[in-house]
Amino acid sequence: GAGVSQSPSNKVTEKGKDVELRCDPISGHTALYWYRQSLGQGLEFLIYFQGNSAPDKSGLPSDRFSAERTGGSVSTLTIQRTQQEDSAVYLCASSPPRFLGVPGEQYFGPGTRLTVT
């Protein structure tokens, strides 16, 4: 079946502008994660949605970052007033319900490469 999809694949924006990144998880997956990966670095956790529970926002680096998940499916990560240090690849992952598969397994989308000039 279809995997996790993300759009756009690349985004170039000017410093100070707002950007929206979209993630469409695998159908039926209840958990959704956003990560950031700077060049040559590891995965930095940003935010986690699980079903209808309140999201875990503990990884968001500043109040310029926000995310929402509508209808338990598609998610949008918004970065306001972008800064050059926001340049990175933003990855989305989803997980199946806990009673299916192996609890914790995550499937990643192809990512959005954000460049702030």
Add this chain to the structure above:
Amino acid sequence: QKEVEQNSGPLSVPEGAIASLNCTYSDRGSQSFFWYRQYSGKSPELIMFIYSNGDKEDGRFTAQLNKASQYVSLLIRDSQPSDSATYLCAPRGIGYQLIWGAGTKLIIKP
């Protein structure tokens, strides 16, 4: 102490040899352990998971887990140049989230 420790590498292994990738973790409550492979410029992909002490084999890959020592490893037999990538170790923490290591860069030399 980092929650998940991996040697950053690069680990250079001759083609056809066994590549051994190691990972230690600090959370004794972790129950499941995942190995992901990430090619340069690509997103991570799941290779294997393990949740019982001992070995688990899948083709050329073997995951090993020792919960008492808080140690998990991944062996790749008959290494191929296509195995060259960064390998990420990720124990499952509380709330079913994965705790990510920084990864080990593996280079298979023809």
